[in-house]
Every structure is written in C-alpha cells, then in structure tokens.
Amino acid sequence: MTDDWIDIGSLDAIPRRGARCVSTPEGKIAVFRTHQDQVFALENRCPHKQGPLSEGIVHGASVTCPLHNWVFDLATGEAMGADEGRVRTYGVRVQDGRILMALQQAMVAAQ
Amino acid sequence: MSEKLVIVGNGMAPGRMLEHLFEAAPGRFEVTIFNAEPRVNYNRLMLSPVLSGEKTYEEIITHDDAWYADNGVTLHKASPVTLIDRAAKRVVSSNGIVADYDRLVIATGSSPFIPPVPGHQLDGVITYRDLDDVDKMLAAGSGCKVVVIGGGLLGLEAAAGLKMRGMDVTVLHLGPTLMERQLDPAAGYLLERAFADRGVTVITRANTQRVLGEERVTGVELSDGTVIDCSMVVMAVGIRPSTGLAKAAGLAVNRGIVVDDQMRTDDPSVFALGECAEHRGVCYGLVAPLYEMAQVLAQTLVAAPAAYAGSVTSTKLKVTGIDLFSAGDFGEAEDREEIVLRDASAGIYKRLVLKDDRIIGAVLYGETSDGPWYFDLLRRGVDTREMRDTLIFGQAYQGGTPLDPMAAVAALPDEAEICGCNGVCKGKITDAITGKGLTGLDGVRAHTKASASCGSCTHLVEQLLHLTLGDSYNPAAVQPMCACTDYGHDDVRRLIIAKGLKSIPAVMQELEWKTSCGCAKCRPALNYYLVADWPGEYEDDGQSRFINERVHANIQKDGTYSVVPRMWGGMTSPKELRAIADVADKFAIPAVKVTGGQRIDLLGVRKEDLPGVWADLNAAGMVSGAAYAKGLRTVKTCVGSDWCRFGTQDSTGLGIRLEKFMWGAWTPAKVKLAVSGCPRNCAEATCKDIGVICVDSGYDIHFAGAAGLDIKGTELLCHADSEDEALEIIVALTQLYREQGRYLERIYKWAKRVGTPSILANVVTDHAKRRHYFDRFVFSQRFAQVDPWEERVNGKDAHEFAAMAELAVPMAAE
Ligand code: SRM
Ligand SMILES: Cc1cc2nc3c(=O)[nH]c(=O)nc-3n(C[C@H](O)[C@H](O)[C@H](O)COP(=O)(O)OP(=O)(O)OC[C@H]3O[C@@H](n4cnc5c(N)ncnc54)[C@H](O)[C@@H]3O)c2cc1C
Ligand code: SF4
Numbered sequence A: 001m002t003d004d005w006i007d008i009g010s011l012d013a014i015p016r017r018g019a020r021c022v023s024t025p026e027g028k029i030a031v032f033r034t035h036q037d038q039v040f041a042l043e044n045r046c047p048h049k050q051g052p053l054s055e056g057i058v059h060g061a062s063v064t065c066p067l068h069n070w071v072f073d074l075a076t077g078e079a080m081g082a083d084e085g086r087v088r089t090y091g092v093r094v095q096d097g098r099i100l101m102a103l104q105q106a107m108v109a110a111q
Numbered sequence B: 001m002s003e004k005l006v007i008v009g010n011g012m013a014p015g016r017m018l019e020h021l022f023e024a025a026p027g028r029f030e031v032t033i034f035n036a037e038p039r040v041n042y043n044r045l046m047l048s049p050v051l052s053g054e055k056t057y058e059e060i061i062t063h064d065d066a067w068y069a070d071n072g073v074t075l076h077k078a079s080p081v082t083l084i085d086r087a088a089k090r091v092v093s094s095n096g097i098v099a100d101y102d103r104l105v106i107a108t109g110s111s112p113f114i115p116p117v118p119g120h121q122l123d124g125v126i127t128y129r130d131l132d133d134v135d136k137m138l139a140a141g142s143g144c145k146v147v148v149i150g151g152g153l154l155g156l157e158a159a160a161g162l163k164m165r166g167m168d169v170t171v172l173h174l175g176p177t178l179m180e181r182q183l184d185p186a187a188g189y190l191l192e193r194a195f196a197d198r199g200v201t202v203i204t205r206a207n208t209q210r211v212l213g214e215e216r217v218t219g220v221e222l223s224d225g226t227v228i229d230c231s232m233v234v235m236a237v238g239i240r241p242s243t244g245l246a247k248a249a250g251l252a253v254n255r256g257i258v259v260d261d262q263m264r265t266d267d268p269s270v271f272a273l274g275e276c277a278e279h280r281g282v283c284y285g286l287v288a289p290l291y292e293m294a295q296v297l298a299q300t301l302v303a304a305p306a307a308y309a310g311s312v313t314s315t316k317l318k319v320t321g322i323d324l325f326s327a328g329d330f331g332e333a334e335d336r337e338e339i340v341l342r343d344a345s346a347g348i349y350k351r352l353v354l355k356d357d358r359i360i361g362a363v364l365y366g367e368t369s370d371g372p373w374y375f376d377l378l379r380r381g382v383d384t385r386e387m388r389d390t391l392i393f394g395q396a397y398q399g400g401t402p403l404d405p406m407a408a409v410a411a412l413p414d415e416a417e418i419c420g421c422n423g424v425c426k427g428k429i430t431d432a433i434t435g436k437g438l439t440g441l442d443g444v445r446a447h448t449k450a451s452a453s454c455g456s457c458t459h460l461v462e463q464l465l466h467l468t469l470g471d472s473y474n475p476a477a478v479q480p481m482c483a484c485t486d487y488g489h490d491d492v493r494r495l496i497i498a499k500g501l502k503s504i505p506a507v508m509q510e511l512e513w514k515t516s517c518g519c520a521k522c523r524p525a526l527n528y529y530l531v532a533d534w535p536g537e538y539e540d541d542g543q544s545r546f547i548n549e550r551v552h553a554n555i556q557k558d559g560t561y562s563v564v565p566r567m568w569g570g571m572t573s574p575k576e577l578r579a580i581a582d583v584a585d586k587f588a589i590p591a592v593k594v595t596g597g598q599r600i601d602l603l604g605v606r607k608e609d610l611p612g613v614w615a616d617l618n619a620a621g622m623v624s625g626a627a628y629a630k631g632l633r634t635v636k637t638c639v640g641s642d643w644c645r646f647g648t649q650d651s652t653g654l655g656i657r658l659e660k661f662m663w664g665a666w667t668p669a670k671v672k673l674a675v676s677g678c679p680r681n682c683a684e685a686t687c688k689d690i691g692v693i694c695v696d697s698g699y700d701i702h703f704a705g706a707a708g709l710d711i712k713g714t715e716l717l718c719h720a721d722s723e724d725e726a727l728e729i730i731v732a733l734t735q736l737y738r739e740q741g742r743y744l745e746r747i748y749k750w751a752k753r754v755g756t757p758s759i760l761a762n763v764v765t766d767h768a769k770r771r772h773y774f775d776r777f778v779f780s781q782r783f784a785q786v787d788p789w790e791e792r793v794n795g796k797d798a799h800e801f802a803a804m805a806e807l808a809v810p811m812a813a814e
C-alpha cells in the first residue's frame, strides 16, 4: 500500500500548533501539526457551519473552530464536549521530515 | 392606540410592576414615570452597603437608562408630581411637565418621620431614605461625630455604615433595649454588645429633648439633661406613607392610600402601589409584600384576574457580621407561649412565639440558618405539637437527623421560600441550577432573582448551590482562566510580572498548567498579557492568536475575509477612495460597505488575495484599520470647529491625533474612541470606551461607555484644559487599562471592577502617576506601531496565505 502515500510537503512548512491546507479538486484538507510534532489531516470543513478548521487555534491534539468555537479531536475528527459532529479524517504520517498522506487509501476505504 | 399609563414615583414597587407588565403585554401601554429623585430605579435595600462602602451606587441600579429606552418608557427625573387632576385625568409636576393618563399608579413610597423636637430643621439633620441622604451623610467625612436617633433596623444599619466610614457614632434609642418590639432584653443586650464591639455607643431610654445649634447642628440634648456633641443627626425613628398627593386629589386615605385586592383606589382608573398603599388596614414597610402587590397590579392592568391577600413579613438586619432574623408577631398576650434558647458563649439567641401550637413569630440572633424553615412553618400555619420539644433546636434536629449545617436547607420542601424579597422558593432555584447549568451565585441571581435584592438569603442560595452541585461548587475560589489552570486572570498577570515570566511555555511551566499547551481560551489571553507586560522583549505568538489577529483581517462566515483600512478620525480623500475602488475592481471584491465606525469595509476577499489587496492599499498610504484587533479600533469624530457652526474645538484634529498616537496598541479587549465638537455629540462619544466632548473651556473626558452587548452611557472622568492634557490623560487611562484589564474585559467592565476612584487616583489627580503610565504606553508603542499589512506584503507569515500543496487526486467520496 506504500504507493498510496503521497508526499504533500515538509513538516517544517507547517508551524507548530498550526495548520495548512492541501487543495484537491473537491475541497481542502487541513493538515495540522501539534506542539509535539504529531501530524493529522482532516477535512477543512466544520460540521457545524462549514468553518475552516485550518484557521483555528491548535491546542494539544485538538483544534477550536474559528467561527463558533467547537473543539475537535484531531485524531478521531470527533467534536468534543457538549457539541456533536464529526469531521472526516485522512491518514498521514511523517517520514524523514516529509509529510505523507494516504489519500487513495481513504478513498478506497470509504467506497 | 396604546393606553397611557402614568406612574408617580419610581421606587422598587413600580419597577417590579413594570417588569411583570412588559412581560405580560409588551407595547400595550405608553408608560410615563415621574420621579422626585433625579435618577433611575435602584435597589433601596442596598443603600446600607453603599453607605458602608461595601457597594457602589452603580452596583445597585435596577434599571439603567438603557432599560427605559428599550422599553419605550418616558422617565422624568427630578420631577415630583404636585397635582393630580382626576377630572381631566392628568398629572402636573413641579417643573411644569403635564401628562394625561388613562390609568394612574401612585407609588410615592414613604417619607421618614421627623419628630418635631426643637431644632429638627437645623442644617445637619438628615433622614435615611434615598441616595441623596447617603451622599449627605458621606459628605460629613470620616472623623465626624454623628448621633443616630432610632435603634430600629434602619437606624442600626445607618450606624454600622457610618462607623465603617470612620465616623464617631452614637445611637439614641427611646426603648429600654434595642429593637424591643422584636427582641427580649437579653437579645437586645446581645445586639447592643455587638454594636459596642464595633465602637458604636448605644444609649437606651434616651428621650431626645432638642437638637442644639444655631444654624448647624452642634449637639443633642436628652430629657435628663445629657448633652451629646455632634455635627450630624440622622433621624431614623420611623416612616409614614406618602399620601399628601392622593389626599389632595380627594382619594380615600387612612394611614395609607386605601386600595382593594386589585390595588385599586376608590377611583377606578387610579391605583396605589407600594409603601404608600393601605390594604385591608395594613401598610407595609418591607419589599416582599410590595413585590406581591406589583404582580397583582400588573395582572390587573392587563385585565387578568388577580387578588392580593396581604402578606406576612420577615426581615433581616443587613450589617456585615451580625446575623439577625425576625418574622411575624411578638406582642405578648395571654394566649401565647414562648420558646427561648440562649447560648451565651456562642452569642446565640432564638425565640419563637406560638399561638395554638402554631408559630406566629420568630427571632433568631447569631445563628439564623433556620429562619426560612420557621418562616415557612409560620406562613403555612403548621401545627408544631409533634416537634414541640425539639422545635427550637431547628430543623436539623427534627426526626432524629444528625446536625449538619446543610441538613436544614436540604430538608426544606421545594415550596419553602428562600428569597423573601422576590418570593423565590427552593424548587425554583434548584431547578434553575440543574436546568440552566448554573455554577454560581451570579447565575442564580440572573435567572431567578433570588438573593438579588437585599442579599440576606445569599448564604442559603450558596448552600443550595452546594447541595445541588456537590463539591464542584466552590464559592470562595476565584474564577479560573479556563480548565487548564486554577489561577484567575489577576493572579496570572501578577505572577507573570513577579516571576519575570516571558513566554507562554514559561508561564505554563511555572504556574503548573494542567494541559500540555493550553487551550483556545488561555493562550490568546497569555499572549496578550506577555505582549502588554514585556514590550520589546516578548515575541508575539501568532499561533496563540485568534485567526483574525493572526492574518490581520476578519474572517467571514464563508471563510473569506474583510479588509478595513484606517481612515484617520473618519477623514478620507479622493486618492484613498480611488485606491479602494481600484482594489475592489482588481480583486473582484463582492461588497464595499461603509461601517458603523466611519470607514470603509471591503468584504469577501479571498485569503490568498489578502497580501495583494494590502500591497495596493499600502501603496496609496493606507494601513490596517485593525478592525479585527483586541486593540485600538476607530476614533470617530465630528466636523467640529473646522466646519460646524456649533463646534467649540477641533474635534476632527484631536481625533486624528489620538488615532495616530494610539494605533497599533494591543489592549485587553477592543478600544473605541470618539471626539465630539460640542455637547450635541454627533460622534456619539458618550457610548465609547473613551469619549471626548469638546466644550468652550476645553475637553470633557468621558470613559466606560458601551454600545454593543450592553448599552451604557459613559462616566465623566475629568476635564482637560488643553489638547495636550487631554491626550496625556487618555493615553495614561488606556495604559492603566492595558495593565489591569482581564483579557476580553472591555473598559466599562474593568472600570466597574476596579472602581472609578482608583482610576482617578492613577491618571487624573496624581500627575506623576499619570506621567508614569503615559511614558509606558509611549515605550510600548515603539514596538507596536508597525503596519502588519506591510510586514505581510513583505513576506512575513507567507505560509498563511498559500496552500501547502495542490493535489489533482480527488478527495474521498462522501
Ligand atoms: C463592520 C462593522 C459593522 C458595519 O458594517 O458597520 C462591524 C462588524 C463586526 N463586528 Fe462590530 N462592527 C462594526 C461596528 C461596531 C460598533 C459601532 C461602533 O464602533 O461605533 C459596535 C458597538 C460599539 C461597541 O463596540 O461597544 C460594535 C459592536 C460589536 C460587538 C459587541 C462588543 C461588546 O463588547 O459589546 C462585537 C462582538 C465582540 O467583539 O465580541 C462585534 C463584532 C463584530 C464582528 C467582528 C463579528 C465577528 O467576530 O466576526 C464583525 C466583523 C465583520 C467584518 O469582518 O467586518 N461588534 N461593532 C463595524 C466596523 C467598524 C469599524 O470600522 O471598525
Ligand atoms: C436604608 C434602607 C434599607 C432597607 N432595607 C430593607 C430590607 O432589608 N428589606 C426590606 O424588605 N425592605 C427594606 N427597606 C424598605 C424598602 O426599601 C421599601 O419597602 C421599598 O423601597 C418601598 O418601595 P416603594 O416603591 O413603595 O417606594 P420607594 O422605593 O420609597 O419609592 C418611592 C419613590 O417615589 C418618589 N416620590 C415620592 N413622591 C413623589 C411625587 N410626588 N412625585 C414623583 N415621585 C415621588 C420618591 O422620591 C421615591 O423615589 C429599606 C429601606 C431603606 C431606606
Ligand atoms: S451586528 Fe455586528 S456582529 Fe452582528 S451581524 Fe451585524 S456586523 Fe455581525
């Protein structure tokens, strides 16, 4: 399955406790980098009112949506606290300072 | 056509009545109120804490000006009504205002009774009824010698308050012991001793013969010849319903204005409400019955059936540290029994008066937690034979349950009244705590009004919070910043300076943060505190800023941004307007709008276009308007002396000068200024964080206004003679706020918390201090006045504005 992993850029391209986007023909995927250099990828659309999650404040392994402050667990995409909702997540990993994303794999899994 | 409702008197009773009325039938009445006092409706019960300095007048306001405006009520302040013309259905005030009515409510309250002893009209003889009286008492200043005549609740509260203000207080009481109608001699003695411990002299059996003095009071002479020197006399011997106006209008009046169960007088279109009313032969002097009347009257006015059946009252002495509760009837008679409990060492005294095995009166001194329980038994007329032996020990001892301070409250039935003033029962409070997820006293007050009037049931409400929430309720604790720490904002700010903490990780490490890297609440706050406290040393952490402040534009609901360039003082030029028009065309910006802040907003800019838009605006000389910032926003101005026929000073010039001086400064919450050229105030300066009203003699500096979530007119801070002085004061004020404000706390909230006197002392009266704050602001500006747009046009944070990769691969299908 290794050939399903796509190189999307270097880890350093994303600030710690920050995120950047990957554009695809169907929309944006937000790639987050935590304080401890963990990397997560989520669809860049809040299930509440489509807020761009990549613009939120990243804390621990979660992000707070910039529009109305819902908080999401980056690992599961699940809304935390009292809110309910889930964001699609994508497989990502870091290898030799590069970020690899399992786009095809996600697509296959979903079908 | 709405009916015309006119109210004479703006006290506690009609205030409450209007709340019920607006809830039941908003817009049905066109309401006009005449008030003899020059102010809005406030919580009269709380005058004693204002007198003692434990509260400020602002804190006891019930309805502020905005409330009247919101509800379309016309309030004539300082306009006592002098005539009711029932034939013409109109009232006339002493200052000539005439109002026609369809319905009239007389709510004139009571007047203090002044015994007609010689000298009672001398200067320095004061009563205790309204805020003006409090101000007069306070004007006497600490060290002043005061005699309070009357040892009832009111007199004792006045004495305790004046003592706390450092005055030398003597209470003269006619009876043999204090409050002899409620307390037996032993309990009266306990109370007297408590006052003696506070340094208040109490003289009982003191029959005032005359007040001494030529023009001003110099002393009081008693019938036994004793003379007590003093320069102020507070009369607190009793009150009389204010009925003069009703009497003159020919309405039926006994002791009070006679009303039926619907609060109607003998004229069907005229009602009486509150202390001035007499219902079934009784005039009340406490607020709880008046609130019941208020509810009945509101219903009557909207033609809903309601009847007032009279009230039993209970009361507490509101002197910090003295617990005294009394309810019902204490007169002695053949058919009555008494149960008394005394614990001399603990200073506790309890007395119950029973008739036919039912409680008809209760006095508790020193330990009052069973008060509501006794009052509940009293009101329901419960037969107490079964518990006769243990009744006096309180509820916790009934049915063999062990003694636990909380047990009494826990055992109260849901219908038991907790807040007497507002008639709120236990069930309503616990329901609100669970139903609305309340965690503290403020929430309970906001949702139920319990403990929001005299506050003496506060500890009961706290016990209910405790019972309902368990250990998670911790009243003494400061509100922590967020779940990541137990420290409150003030502690964190203090420790940042004290420990010299200069980065977010340092704060989190030293102050033992519970999370690895904070949350969306604490990080922006910490970032601000560090920016404000260590100018030039701390490196701003963009990742701890809300998106708007990170990319210097406001995020919109669709993820695009808005761009607002500064227009200094609201002035612009053809060149700027052309550049804005060009940029809108070039980047196909869908909307261009004039904002409420006297400048222009470009809405719907794509994020990746932001640097391009800014580059063009920069080229035309424009910088970021910081419309996104917890920082200086707009400085609105009017045309002032440059153009306006009324302008007294160059308001536009001063506004521009302020904006150019202060732009770029980060503040705890946004800061908006305005400068108006004359009191007509076209720049709306009196609802801004800081506002200047130019006058002939210079500049009136106002502050602490609000016109967003809350509406509040500004307070006058001071007057400045010159533009330079005005600027220095405004800058110093802003710096004080920068150093003391909690993150997201607007100036008006900060000012309320720290109090105007401390602000005056730091930036107005003491010039050296003002200069100190001014200089610190100026220093900090050296690092803050950098246009963030220009920085980004030059490449800073470039990662923010471009995707990290473009993939042709489709995303997974939904
Ligand atoms: C653009 C503007 C409305 C307009 O089209 O006129 C506006 C737009 C927004 N206001 Fe405002 N306010 C605007 C003038 C005002 C005014 C009027 C004034 O300044 O004279 C007020 C009342 C005055 C005051 O602040 O007390 C005002 C009180 C608020 C509040 C309530 C603040 C409060 O503490 O009570 C918020 C919410 C907040 O800040 O938390 C808010 C928040 C917002 C936000 C930032 C909402 C948000 O968080 O996204 C809006 C951003 C839209 C955008 O991207 O431009 N806006 N807002 C005005 C911009 C003025 C400017 O030139 O900078
Ligand atoms: C210091 C103090 C402490 C108190 N503590 C307690 C307490 O702990 N518990 C409790 O239950 N009660 C307490 N009270 C009593 C309580 O405040 C009153 O029962 C209540 O305020 C009466 O409300 P009201 O609306 O009838 O009259 P008020 O609140 O007195 O209002 C009457 C208003 O009408 C105005 N007015 C009078 N004549 C005219 C006219 N002709 N035209 C226009 N306006 C006029 C007056 O200026 C006044 O503002 C206290 C009172 C004082 C003074
Ligand atoms: S009032 Fe202000 S915050 Fe509300 S919608 Fe309008 S611009 Fe937005």
Ligand code: FES
Pocket (backbone or CB within 6 Å): A046, A047, A048, A049, A050, A051, A065, A066, A067, A068, A069, A070
């Ligand atoms: S859109 Fe994310 S919280 Fe509302």
